[in-house]
Amino acid sequence: MAENDSKISMRNKKVYQSEPFSPRAEYFNKFTGRESELRFVTAAWIAGDSSLPMSPLLIGEPGVGKNRLIYELAQKTGRQLYIFQGHEDVTSEDLACTVRFSDQTGSVMDYMISPLVTAMYNGGICFIDEIGKIRPRALALLVSVLDERRYIDSTLLGERIHAHPGFRFVAATNTADLNLLPEFIISRMRPQINIGYPPREEIDDILREQCKGIKKEVEKLIDLFWMLWTDHGGKIGAIAPRDAIYLFGWASKLSSFETTGGPKTLMESSLEKPYQLTEGHSFTGIRPEHLKQAFQKLFTDRPAIKD
Ligand SMILES: Nc1ncnc2c1ncn2[C@@H]1O[C@H](COP(=O)(O)OP(=O)(O)OP(=O)(O)O)[C@@H](O)[C@H]1O
Ligand SMILES: [Mg+2]
Structure with missing residues (x-):
């Protein structure tokens, strides 16, 4: 994002906005299924004057x-998407605003408004991913955002930010962190x-x-x-x-290893004659043995996860 786009003025302070996320089409396959989940979230977001x-x-x-569903919805509803990644070290103020050392001459510190506040300011979607990983006391600032008040108080900014009418909120958690x-x-x-496993036809x-x-x-x-x-x-x-995607991706790479030279070429490779790590076409030469090998590595040889 260009600096001019991202810098805004709040009361008497210049603050930087968080960047929206736009998925890169080449890294995402076509979205499949999930009709009822798309419908439920969209319906929940419908709002009006009253x-x-x-x-x-x-x-x-x-x-x-879960993420993919939100990326899809952001596109379908034509809104900018701002993602806040939840983790154990998030503090209450991180949800609103943080400061960093400035690169600008004449400034010592820059104020950075969070993805949540940026979405509230612009009328975008804020998606808090892994919300269950954020400690309860850090979530306190969210309370006024999620009820009728629709504002957040930032101590650092000394400001109350009210949500734009277009602001929408969604969060995700893994089942294990729900409690x-x-x-x-x-x-x-x-x-x-609940986002369950897709049926066989969708996989x-x-x-x-x-x-x-x-x-x-x-x-x-x-x-x-x-x-x-x-x-x-x-x-x-x-x-x-x-x-499933990783499995076929890995099988494809095992097949590409053969087309890019294979074991003999790898053994003969050196600093002067390096092994080429770029391929022409992915997913074209997978044979059953590649899939079996990939399956073994990904699922059978996987070390058991201890509770
Ligand atoms: N309906 C779908 N159609 C096509 N691809 C999908 C679909 N759902 C998920 N995927 C793909 O599956 C992968 C995992 O999806 P995603 O990262 O959204 O899962 P998640 O539930 O957010 O996982 P985590 O809990 O680990 O964060 C991604 O590559 C995504 O593009
Ligand atoms: Mg996710």
Whole structure:
């Protein structure tokens, strides 16, 4: 973002805005399914002169597509998306404003308004990801944002910022962190939308889309994948899109390793004659053995996670 776009004036202070997130099309496959989840969040955000938008909470296992759903909704509703990444060290004021050493001559410090305040100021969407990882006392400032007050008080700025009418809010948490959220936040975050594992047909569509270059072979590879998955003890319809995408991505890279030279070329490579790490076409040469090898590495050889 150009400096002039990002710097705004609040009362007598110049402050920097957070940057919106725009997904890079080349890194994202086509969005598949999730019609009811899209409908629920959109409906919750509908508001007018006499009604306020609701603030949904997405709950789901890692990799099921909580972020992706929000990226999709930001595009569909034509709003800028500002993401605040939750973690254990977030402080209450981080949700509003922070300061950093300035690069500008004549300034010692710069004020940076958070993604939340930037979205409130511009009428964009604020998405707090992993909200369950933020400690309860740091979430206190959010309370007035989520109820009828729709404002946030920043001590650093000495300012109360009221939300633009276009401001919308959503947060996500992994299922395991849900019970860490305090009641004063949970009770203001409605509806709570469960993002489950997609059905088999949607995983298949995601994989077909990912492997567009091998239309003929892909159906056999998908069948092989479900066979490996069920033999491994997995249930049909109980895999996160991220795991399926990584699996075929890894199989594709194992196949590319052969086309970019393979083991012999790698052994003969050196500083003077380096191994080439760029490929021409991804997802074109996957064979069953690549998928089996990738499956083994990703799922079978994975060290057991201890509780
Ligand atoms: N409906 C979908 N259509 C196409 N791709 C999807 C869909 N849902 C998820 N994906 C892809 O699956 C991967 C994981 O999705 P995402 O990062 O949104 O999951 P998450 O639920 O936010 O995970 P985490 O809890 O670990 O943050 C991404 O590559 C995303 O593009
Ligand atoms: Mg996520």
